[in-house]
Amino acid sequence: QSVLTQPPSVSGAPGQRVTISCTGSSSNIGAGYDVHWYQLLPGTAPKLLIYGNNNRPSGVPDRFSGSKSATSASLAITGLQAEDEADYYCQSYDSSLSGPWVFGGGTKLTVL
Amino acid sequence: EVQLVESGGGLVQPGGSLRLSCAASGFTFSKYAIHWVRQAPGKGLEYVSAINSKGDSTYYANSVKGRFTISRDNSKNTLWLQMDSLRVEDMAVYYCARARSVVLTARYFDSWGQGTLVTVSS
Numbered sequence: 001q002s003v004l005t006q007p008p009s010v011s012g013a014p015g016q017r018v019t020i021s022c023t024g025s026s027s028n029i030g031a032g033y034d035v036h037w038y039q040l041l042p043g044t045a046p047k048l049l050i051y052g053n054n055n056r057p058s059g060v061p062d063r064f065s066g067s068k069s070a071t072s073a074s075l076a077i078t079g080l081q082a083e084d085e086a087d088y089y090c091q092s093y094d095s096s097l098s099g100p101w102v103f104g105g106g107t108k109l110t111v112l
Numbered sequence: 113e114v115q116l117v118e119s120g121g122g123l124v125q126p127g128g129s130l131r132l133s134c135a136a137s138g139f140t141f142s143k144y145a146i147h148w149v150r151q152a153p154g155k156g157l158e159y160v161s162a163i164n165s166k167g168d169s170t171y172y173a174n175s176v177k178g179r180f181t182i183s184r185d186n187s188k189n190t191l192w193l194q195m196d197s198l199r200v201e202d203m204a205v206y207y208c209a210r211a212r213s214v215v216l217t218a219r220y221f222d223s224w225g226q227g228t229l230v231t232v233s234s
Contacts, residue, residue, distance in 0.1 A: 002156055036220035038157075045116075045224040046157075046207065057222060089157050093217040097174065101147070101219060103157040 004104035022090030030071035121228030134208030
């Protein structure tokens with residue numbers, strides 16, 4: 001059971017917009033700690049997509065965006081492309097015994 | 113180009129030991145904290161251990177505390193994870209990841225290795 005809750009899967013057709021939620025609690029996202037997002041493709045190194053809630057590292061397309069409110073965060077992907085099919089994870093800091101650095105359970109994005 | 117390359121994974125029996133290495137290149141290794149993160153088969157990412165840039169502060173997840181030891185040699189640009197008393201539940205792909213932000217609560221990981229597989233089975 002992950003400290004941060006993500007939907008196991010989401011899907012969308014090419015060109016569409018999808019969002020992936022990340023729900024936390026008062027000891028992590030709700031405490032004001034930043035949320036970061038990673039993309040995992042099979043056989044490749046995990047890739048940082050979003051840091052500090054809504055910042056993109058250089059080289060990450062602006063089709064990817066992040067937002068945060070209260071005890072949850074979201075990753076939005078617009079103009080869905082086949083190469084976006086991957087697993088996505090949120091990450092934050094947690095002040096409880098579950099921490100300190102915690103991840104969501106991951107969401108499998110399928111491009112239909 | 114920033115590179116992190118893990119090695120040392122393999123098959124080990126429950127109760128056994130294994131030492132993972134992470135070789136860094138393309139950046140000033142001594143300026144960054146480094147973490148170990150693992151992914152068990154069919155599971156999500158899990159923080160395992162962390163070490164600060166100087167190597168004098170270490171952190172461990174409760175699940176590995178007392179069994180794993182993280183260390184680094186900045187002169188060799190290398191990080192290690194000594195894993196003792198291994199359990200079946202330690203079986204996973206182990207990644208080393210470069211940490212950004214000296215502020216622990218704002219920390220994230222901007223570069224990762226491709227991982228090394230640790231299999232614990234009799």
